Amino acid sequence: MSVDRARVERLTRELLEAIGEDPDRPGLKQTPARMAELYAEFFGGLSEDPASHLERTISVSRGPAPDTLPSGAVLLRDIRFRSVCEHHLLPFAGVAHIAYLPGEQVVGLGALVKVVETLATRPQVQERLGEQIADVIAENLDTRGVLVVLDAKHGCVTLRGGRQPESTTVTIAARGEFTDPIARAELISLIGSGAVARAPLTEHTE
Known part of the structure; x- marks a missing residue:
């Protein structure tokens, strides 16, 4: 189901009135339409299947060295x-x-980006977003292990409450062989141990 733009416009007008504003004044007159466009962009992933981006795979065993698989x-x-x-x-x-x-099949790198974008364009929490990305990849690709690390700034931390503008949150989701901290240590180092060490860490593995 796609975003109901007309309804978003109506509700935005109601919201503006609820906070004591006049939705018909010049500065706000186009705001309901802008909000409808914004929400259609921000929540477009609700009507999209993230696994669809992983349907086209590439064989890595059919090439100059057919007996070689990624290690x-x-x-x-x-x-x-x-x-x-x-x-x-x-x-x-x-x-x-x-x-x-990877096993015998890999996926185009742009497909991984699409998985992230699809799942991110939904109402989310970072902890769940990382888990969903890991699940989609683990369940739809030939993999022996999956690792997803997210590092993000949150408006609810930087703009309200404690107002910590430099605070970031790091989450880790691991599947398969990467549930072993030793197995993923090299990757964490390649990603950048400084970023992981600076931020609060929430980790969930399966």
Whole structure:
């Protein structure tokens, strides 16, 4: 189901009135339409299947060395993403780092970016977002292990409450062989141990 733009416009007018504003004054007259466009962009992932981006795979055994299979991880760093926290509908944004241990099939790197973008464009919490990315990759690719590290700034921390503008949150989701901290230590180092060490760490593995 796609975002109901007309309804968002109506509700935005009601919200403006509820806070004591006049939605018909010049500065706010176009705000309901802008909010409808914004929400359609921010929550477009609700109507999209993230697994669909992983349907096209590439064989790595059919090439110059057909008997050779990958022995190490594929790591894609610094995937920029932004999402909206479901608690206060404030934005959070940062980078995602994704690694997986491939079998005979790999996926185009852009597909991993699409998985992140699809799941991020929904009302989210960072902890769940990382878990969902890991699950989609683990369940739809030929992998022996998946690691997802998210590092983000949250509007609910930087703009309200304690107002900590420099605070970031790091979460780790691991599947398969990467549930072993020793197995993922090299990847954490490649991602950048400084970023992980500076931020609060929430970790969940399966």
